[in-house]
Amino acid sequence: MHIAQKLIKSVIEGFCNFWVTIVLLIAYGSACGVATFVENDYGTPSAKALVYSTQWFDLLHLLLVLNLIGVLFFSRALQRKKYASFLFHFSLVVIFIGAAITRYYGFEGVMHIREGEQSNTIESQDEFITILAKVDEKLYRAFFPTTITPLVQKRFQQNLPFEDGNLEVQYVDFIPAKDKIDADRLKVKVSFKGESKELEIVKNAGLEKVMPFMLGGKKFALEWGSRTIVLPFSIALKDFQLERYAGSMSPSSYASEVAIMDPLNDEEKPYRIYMNNVLDYGGYRFFQSSYDMDEQGTILSVNRDLGKIPTYIGYAMLTFGLLWAMFAKNGRFYRLGQYLKTQNLILAFAFCFGILNTIPLQATPQMINQQTQENQQVKKEAEIDKTEQVKKSHSTQNPHNNEMFEIPPITTESILDLIKNLKEKSDAHTQKFGRLIVQDFGGRMKPLDTLAMEYVHKMTKKDGFLGLNNMELFVGMMVYPNEFKKVKMLALSTPKLKEIIGVNKSEKYVAFEDLFANNTYKLTNFLEEANRKKPAMRDKFDKDVISLDERVNAAYLVYTAQNLKILPDFSKESDKWFTPSEAIASFDKENAEQLQKLFSAYFNSFHFGLVENNWENADLVVEALNGIQNKFGSDLIPPKLQIDLEIFLNHYNLFENLMPLYICFGILLFTIVLVQIFRHKSVDILPSRIVHWIIALLVLTHTIALGLRWYVGGHAPWSNAYESMIYIAWAAGISGVVFFKKSYLAQSMASFLAGISLFVAHLGFMDPQIGNLVPVLKSYWLNIHVSIITASYGFLGLCFMLGALTLVLFIFRSPKYPELDRTILTLHTINEMAMILGLAMLTVGNFLGGVWANESWGRYWGWDPKETWALISIVVYAIVLHIRFIPKGNNPYVFATLSVVAFYSILMTYFGVNFYLSGLHSYAAGDPLPIPVFLYYFVAITILLIVLAARKGDLPAPKLP
Known part of the structure; x- marks a missing residue:
């Protein structure tokens, strides 16, 4: 007995040392790292099936906690009065207990409700095979969990008692989806009372698509996917509200006005669920997760977590313990100091x-x-209408300037004089123009100076191009598009691309008109080929083609003023601001004519300012635009200090x-x-x-x-x-x-x-x-x-x-x-x-x-x-x-x-x-x-x-x- 005790003590002391701690930590970190790459290549279910949800990973957690407890005991932290160190180390044990409760007893699911309807069902996050049986017009359900992924298929053979026999469901084969439109399929063998059938089940097909079958004189059906859970109460969606940033499709916030319908309580309880504001009821928590594309329905995440309290207690202990350890006189940090x-x-x-x-x-x-x-995704979605116009122009004709406005003629030979005049004469005026407010595609209100900076950087990859500041170049491109599209200002670097376009290999920039020949966009085929490749497979040439195309799109938007959303809605019915061409096409005839005269006057007065160095009329147009913005869009204009x-x-x-x-x-x-x-x-x-x-x-x-x-x-x-x-x-x-x-x-x-x-x-x-x-x-x-x-x-x-x-x-x-x-x-x-x-x-x-x-x-x-x-x-x-x-x-x-x-x-x-x-x-x-x-x-x-x-x-x- 004495020898056994000594052996046990030796084993415990051998386990509770820092060598074991280091080995366990290395194993734990390595397992987590491998799982992230599995998840990337094969999906989250595969990562959970191989690592996160496995018994060996749970055992690794347990070994870490036991080792931690043992190390704390043998280090005699309490005897040395290292209370701070003991507190934050022991907090990890408390966090583990909370996480274990959540892991084995927690629940996550999704509830979908359409506006004006109510629901008392939740779709589970985990996957199950559900057996449906109909006897005397009554529907019976039984289910068991499955782990079937493209990487891991856990075979199963389940026997479920049913009336006077056993229903056996056995794994046969798994058929993964071929593409995003297709769905995973599972082949199973079902046996009952001496009869057997092989069936193919489609993942998450839904009850309405389940095909019933007869076996042993009884009617059955099989489902594979999320399990439907019925709550003892219902939630009715009274109204779904989606707010967007002004004049854009970018969501600012969304919320669900709901009412709880509980049979135990005749009274309806109204509640508002929105991001970071949850509904707690009946032991469940409901979170605003997403919404239907038609904005007539809401998707709520549902959670039931008994481990939340111990986990939060552990977090608090950890935070307090670490702060305490910074000041404890017997702590490592203080002694280092x-x-x-x-x-x-x-x-x-x-x-x-x-x-x-x-x-x-x-x-x-x-x-x-x-x-x-x-943000990047929203920006892409918001700009899609504009970029599509550019794409069309690539394959049809060379984009040109705004034909609705009377733009002063200027000879190509004088482009150098034009740039010189822009440098020397336009700065004071363009500074005033740059203070006008513009609404970007994401709905943000900002000075035009910012928009000019963003587009000029996009096209030229630098400040001070041609010696012009961003606003001078931006306005010059807008007023004189035919001249500036001859200027080499779109950055590129790949020699092969320069050769295809037909410019000297020493050139660092290419002109807009260099990219078109016989009304055909030269990059079309190369762009399509580059976009078909995965990013990892794109070489320098592919990336330069895509980047140059983005600069072409940016230049096109400047030339045509399709990014110049500076006009608020005169009717004040919406927060959307309009470009000059949109406003002239959308507003009533009288206002449209006035606006067309105003912008034609600006183009002429800007040209007059360059020639005569007299900017009085151009400044008056800018003041008129500023007045329009303040009269019809004052609610959206940022404070003057913010603009400055x-x-x-x-x-x-x-x-x-x-x-x-x-x-x-x-x-x-x-x-x-x-x-x-x-x-x-x-x-x-x-x-x-x-x-x-x-x-x-x-x-x-x-x-x-x-x-x-x-x-x-x-x-x-x-x-x-x-x-x-x-x-x-x-x-x-x-x-x-x-x-x-x-x-x-x-x-x-x-x-x-x-x-x-x-x-x-x-x-x-x-x-x-x-x-x-x-x-x-x-x-x-x-x-x-x-x-x-x-x-x-x-x-x-x-x-x-x-x-x-x-x-x-x-x-x-x-x-x-x-x-x-x-x-x-x-x-x-x-x-x-x-x-x-x-x-x-x-x-x-x-x-x-x-x-x-x-x-x-x-x-x-x-x-x-x-x-x-x-x-x-x-x-x-x-x-x-x-x-x-x-x-x-x-x-x-x-x-x-x-x-x-x-x-x-x-x-x-x-x-x-x-x-x-x-x-x-x-x-x-x-x-x-x-x-x-x-x-x-x-x-x-x-x-x-x-x-x-x-x-x-x-x-x-x-x-x-």
């Missing part, structure tokens, strides 16, 4: 609590990319201009510090302090610019990919200036990272336009959730930079430079502190995103690739922070190496999921883009750095007080 004090590097601990409040509790990467994806600030942001490009300053001063500070270290001198010299204050000034400017964009856009500036990158850059800058202001090396890395983040933000695949929010993001959770997770990327990015710098210093370790060891230990300490902050924010933000999701559509975790990779990143950084408990793991070289490697999980979370995996938060929809070539060099340099630093990586970790 004390060590830095001994190195004469006083950290700004007083800012910790404040920064966590000013950085709106950053959150899970859950909805930020969905916003960009949906948006034009200010357009002209000064604060974020783009900050990019080289961040990088240059970061490199300068790094160079100064490095030189002083190798000269064995103090780094706290006047040049270092001056650069420090310059970088602080850059961060202050960055903060003001974010505030201006917030005010102009009307929402927090982290709602799409571009905004999240400029916010990450800000978080990186703040981390250096506030948290590590006495470590010039850390600050130089933070400044450099901020500049690189802004550089990425201004690459071609990022859209800097300010857009309207989709309904799900119109919530206070946007500020709480998204800001925390995005800021965590800034801190973890700083860890990457500090880790890389530490490896470089390891390479140069030598007895000649004794200060290097002290610098490495200091950087190691700062790196660990930054990682603790970053991981805490990432963890809290991820779980707060779960709360947002649960309050928005009824589930706080759905294994979406974005949230799953955020979880994987948490696991990766948890391994890095706990590696010190492993023998030989408490080493600055090991920590620096892992902090560099771990950042690849963040890159995958932020970029990889967005462009290579499909999900709620991705742009790629499952069609991956080619992997950038520079990434291979990036990985190669990382490996080389790690290998070279390993030779001198024997420096022990600092001893903390």
Whole structure:
């Protein structure tokens, strides 16, 4: 008995150690990562069948929790009075309990109701085979769950007792759908009382399409798909309401006015369900999910979750425990700070609590990319009518100018004089014209100056083309389309495409008229071929064809003024604004004639202004248009200050201009510090302090610019990919200036990272336009959730930079430079502190995103690739922070190496999921883009750095007080 007890104790002690923890975490992260790729290629049901819903994955969760409990017990955290550490670690156990309850006892489904009707049935999310039997005009049902996907087919053989015999249903074969129109089919063998039949069942065919059959003298039918669940009460849809952004098809919000019809209560209970406002009744939660295309019906997500309360308690314990751990005197973070004090590097601990409040509790990467994806989709849908006109013109004739207006004649030979006059004479007038308000295709009201900037950037990929500002070029194209379509202003780069068009290979731009020959669009065949390919299969030529076609469409809209929606509805019956041609075609005859005269007068007066430098008449037309806007559309016009600030942001490009300053001063500070270290001198010299204050000034400017964009856009500036990158850059800058202001090396890395983040933000695949929010993001959770997770990327990015710098210093370790060891230990300490902050924010933000999701559509975790990779990143950084408990793991070289490697999980979370995996938060929809070539060099340099630093990586970790 004594031997058995010792054996059991040995097994328990062997299981409850950090080696097992690391192995389990690696296995868990790997399983989650593989599942995301399975989901992308084979669908969510396959990922659930192979990983998420399997017993082995549940067992892995259980082993992690048991190991955590054991490690907490053997570490004697309570005996050492490390209450904060115990609290946030034990919170994971509570979260697991809540998740387990949800996993086994929770329910998710969908309820569909048409306006004026009521429903008491829910369609389950899980799949079942349902057996229907009719006896004496009564319908009997029985069902059992199935797991049938294109990748996984779990065979089944079910015996169901029925009257005086058993009905047997046996799996035979699975026939996957051939295309999106087709449906999956399942072959089964049904036996009853000695008779058998093979049947083919169509997935989710519906009760009305089920074919009954006779077997053993009884009438049966089979269904495969969602199971219908009958509620003890009904919900009646009184009215479905859909609000759109002014003058567009973009939804602003949607809501369902419903009434609860409960037999136990004769009284009807009215309720309004809309995004982020749910209905709780009878133990079920109803969420506004979607709606019918005819806007006469609503689709509600339905949830019944007994695990919600323990899960939320766990989230609260986790958040409080992590915040407490930042200030606990026996905690790791505090002791690291004390060590830095001994190195004469006083950290700004007083800012910790404040920064966590000013950085709106950053959150899970859950909805930020969905916003960009949906905005892009809305924009495409809204512009389809316009682009279709362009497509038609491609195959028929060369688009030309607005024939309804009298445009002054001008000879082609004078185009250079025209451009010269535009440069010298039109600036003051076009500035006034640029202050007019225009309604874009997404319904956003903005100054015409912004629209001009967006279109000119699209066509020329630069500011100041031909020496003209954006408004001068925009108005010039609109007034003189026949002249400007001869100007080479549409950017392209592929030599093959230049050869096809017939321009010199040294040209960087092509003219609009170069793309047409004999009234035929030269790109038609190549464009169709490129669009047939998946994005991953498109080469440089294909992508350039598509990009050039988009620039042609943009130019066409400018030439024909079909993007100039500057005229409000004179009848005030709608919020839609009209282009000049739309208004003349739609308004009554008298107003249409007046408008035609007004715009003809403008075209002539603009030409007169260029020739005589007299802009009085042109200015009067602009004033008349301004008066029309204020008289008929004043409710939609933004405040004057907002217009002024948006034009200010357009002209000064604060974020783009900050990019080289961040990088240059970061490199300068790094160079100064490095030189002083190798000269064995103090780094706290006047040049270092001056650069420090310059970088602080850059961060202050960055903060003001974010505030201006917030005010102009009307929402927090982290709602799409571009905004999240400029916010990450800000978080990186703040981390250096506030948290590590006495470590010039850390600050130089933070400044450099901020500049690189802004550089990425201004690459071609990022859209800097300010857009309207989709309904799900119109919530206070946007500020709480998204800001925390995005800021965590800034801190973890700083860890990457500090880790890389530490490896470089390891390479140069030598007895000649004794200060290097002290610098490495200091950087190691700062790196660990930054990682603790970053991981805490990432963890809290991820779980707060779960709360947002649960309050928005009824589930706080759905294994979406974005949230799953955020979880994987948490696991990766948890391994890095706990590696010190492993023998030989408490080493600055090991920590620096892992902090560099771990950042690849963040890159995958932020970029990889967005462009290579499909999900709620991705742009790629499952069609991956080619992997950038520079990434291979990036990985190669990382490996080389790690290998070279390993030779001198024997420096022990600092001893903390």
